[in-house]
Amino acid sequence: MNDLNQVHQDSIDPPHPCILFFNVNGSGMGHLNRCLSYARRLHGRARPVFFSLASAIELIEDMGFEADYFVSPYWSASSTFSWNSELAVRLGMMLERVRPDVIVFDGTWPFQGFLAACKAYGSPALVWSNRGLLKAGTKTVPVDESGFDLVVQPGELGATESETVLEGGGKRMLVPPVCVLEEEELLDRAAARDALGLAQSGRFVLFTLGPGNLKDVAEIGHGLIRVFEAAGFKIVWVRAPISVRDVELPAGVMPLTVYPLARFLRAFDVVVSAAGYNTCCELVQAGVPALLVPNAGLADDQVRRAHMVAEAMPAVVSACETDEQREIAVGELLGMLGASHVKNVAIPMNGASLAAEAILTLAVTKERMQ
The missing domain is CATH 3.40.50.2000 (Glycogen Phosphorylase B;)
Structure with missing residues (x-):
């Protein structure tokens, strides 16, 4: 197909919005798992790309997604300031290359290098996926949620969908449990x-x-x-x-x-x-x-x-x-084992689908504004 035909085809079938997932590296696979859960529900409707601090990057690629790896601060010999500076540069290069419509961060708190890179790039729609259920008395780092268009809280068992408006005009969204697979895939x-x-x-x-x-x-x-x-x-x-x-x-x-x-x-x-x-x-x-x-x-x-x-x-x-x-x-x-057991209540497990729809809505809105 020559260039003119390609341009004509793109006008008929515009490219899917690009969504960049940034998952941190925790004690387990949780942050990566949630991002993959969202990305799988967007298959065919968006272009998910990963910037991962988790070392198991081959799992992302095995699921068919593009991915880039950057070392976690927990495994880096750099000081906090140096690591955040390096992160800002590396993530900034990634943003310029893939040009995302939405950036989804899954972690306990957003790194300064992450926020600096987003600001320098021009701040496309920002989403923070932030799981709750911390122990009482746990010290947390204050984060200004007003800088995000959407804050997704993956809920615990029994959680149902709800929304509240954030001070900056965005929204906080509680969703039911987030799972990588749908039940029929088990x-x-x-x-x-x-x-x-x-x-x-x-x-x-x-x-x-x-x-x-x-x-x-x-x-x-x-x-x-x-x-x-x-x-x-x-x-x-x-x-x-x-x-x-x-x-x-x-x-x-x-x-x-x-x-x-x-x-x-x-x-x-x-x-x-x-x-x-x-x-x-x-x-x-x-x-x-x-x-x-x-x-x-x-x-x-x-x-x-x-x-x-x-x-x-x-x-x-x-x-x-x-x-x-x-x-x-x-x-x-x-x-x-072997005893009859009936669940007390039906437990919704569709949090990944609900979050993915909200992320895609942000992406489409951002794309139309460009």
Whole structure:
């Protein structure tokens, strides 16, 4: 097609609006997960591009999205000022290259280098995706929300959509839980076991206690493995893509690295998990009985979230720090297997779709104004 024909075609089928997702690198995969959740719902209607501080950038590319990586401040040898200065330059170059209509930041607080680059570029529509449920008394950095066109709060279990107007004219939007996959994308038990190479017979337990970057989960994990093996379970242990140190696994334990994990959860009879946002939402979505081991050392209130899960589905909450606690917790969980259980209420899980629609509306509005 020659240039004139291309120009004519573009006038008929204008290019999709460009949305740049900036995800920070947390203790787990949460920030990246949420951005991918939004981006997947925009497929075919927008051009999602990623600027990622998470090292698992290949996961973004495997899902078909463009991505650029910049080192997290937690892994950089630079001072805070130098790192933010470097960020402003690198992000500024990215903005000039992809020319986004909307920038979506998912992190606890926006970096100064991020805000400086957006201001220098000309500030397209800005969105801040900011998960809540912090523990009482947690110190936070004040952020002027009036600088954002949209603040999205991914809700906990039971949250419903609501909106409030921000001082600067934008809006704050609470949405139901955000999941990477839709429920119909989850494999059933037989298909999931086939995909993972697991036998159709036998009982399997999946361990997903987090990357272990901020908490050593080896002792708890090894203790629980012994209890489940004594009960006749075969063990599968998830190795997180962003883990910097792998737990040494006993003989016979199968390591597993897949993404998104939610697709395969129904292969397992039970799941042993930390109580991070994404995993809890995905467990409820899949409906797999769970032993939740909250990490009390993080800013988000994993203990409270774990108990929310236990109110919605068969789940046991325990610190599992002693042999006695582990024996009791596993016993309670196994007692739930096979028992009839009905959720107390229907739990909406469409937060990603609602947020994506709001982001796309901003992008289309911005595009029309140019």
